[in-house]
């Protein structure tokens with residue numbers, strides 16, 4: 001499996017989650033972890049799993065992540081397994097909003113095949129830190145994707 005992870009992060013918390021996910025995906029194939037500003041559509045070439053993560057800003061995705069998803073050509077992800085994650089405050093999703101839900105919708109609109117529901121990891125405050133156990137949970141989430149895809 002050739003995995004591309006695209007991550008935006010203002011204070012580093014989402015990036016830490018992305019690194020933990022990257023480490024697990026690295027067990028089943030090459031992984032590229034790009035910051036939002038580094039992404040260009042060429043990065044999708046030869047990729048067969050795309051994971052996108054970012055912080056929840058004003059109930060939705062950050063401007064940088066929005067720009068990334070906008071720059072993906074309409075059918076760029078046709079049939080490609082995709083999943084999205086975010087960081088946000090621990091409160092009901094309708095109250096906090098969730099960048100992952102928005103990102104997942106945009107990935108699907110570009111033809112991506114969502115393989116697991118959008119997932120959230122929680123920060124204790126605006127600049128972090130992540131709540132205890134979130135890095136471990138991110139590793140488990142990544143492992144669940146591997147199982148879901150039936151990769152050995």
Ligand SMILES: Cc1cc2nc3c(=O)[nH]c(=O)nc-3n(C[C@H](O)[C@H](O)[C@H](O)COP(=O)(O)O)c2cc1C
Pocket residue numbers: 008009010011012013014015054055056057058059060087088089090095096097123125126127128
């Ligand atoms: C401008 C701004 C708006 C935010 N709005 C929300 C919000 O609507 N809901 C929420 O749960 N968290 C919100 N947060 C908190 C972010 O989710 C938090 O800063 C983020 O998870 C930290 O991740 P990062 O270190 O990767 O940037 C906001 C943070 C900023 C800076």
